[in-house]
Amino acid sequence: MRTLSQQACLGPIIGRFRTGGLAEDRKEILFGAHPPLQRLNDRHRKAAQLMARGRSLVEVSREVGYGPNYWSRLKNGSPVFQDALAYYRRQAEQAWASSLEREMLWPFIERWQARSRRRSQRAPSRGASG
Numbered sequence: 001m002r003t004l005s006q007q008a009c010l011g012p013i014i015g016r017f018r019t020g021g022l023a024e025d026r027k028e029i030l031f032g033a034h035p036p037l038q039r040l041n042d043r044h045r046k047a048a049q050l051m052a053r054g055r056s057l058v059e060v061s062r063e064v065g066y067g068p069n070y071w072s073r074l075k076n077g078s079p080v081f082q083d084a085l086a087y088y089r090r091q092a093e094q095a096w097a098s099s100l101e102r103e104m105l106w107p108f109i110e111r112w113q114a115r116s117r118r119r120s121q122r123a124p125s126r127g128a129s130g
Contacts, residue, residue, distance in 0.1 A: 037078040044081060047071055052088035 057068035
């Protein structure tokens with residue numbers, strides 16, 4: 001049997017199950033009393049960049065501020081923050097791919113440039129003797 005204080009605490013929760021307010025409960029759990037994030041400030045952008053580069057929530061918290069729980073709520077429940085995180089991930093992937101491409105192609109480019117220099121040095125001497 002429940003005590004009076006337990007019934008008082010559970011009354012609103014049970015009422016929400018009956019009225020179908022589970023989506024509202026989920027929002028309340030994710031965001032507390034605050035509405036979902038509508039606009040990003042500089043801290044949010046910096047945190048999204050750090051997360052896109054693979055930093056943990058604790059590292060992001062130390063560098064940017066706020067707690068790891070705050071960043072976790074945004075990462076998992078804020079569409080605006082998720083869009084920014086996806087954008088910065090795409091940028092990081094593109095930068096990585098282009099650096100990898102340069103790294104892999106650079107030896108071939110150097111050889112091609114060396115050959116073209118040798119050919120350009122030989123070309124005038126052939127024309128002068130002919």
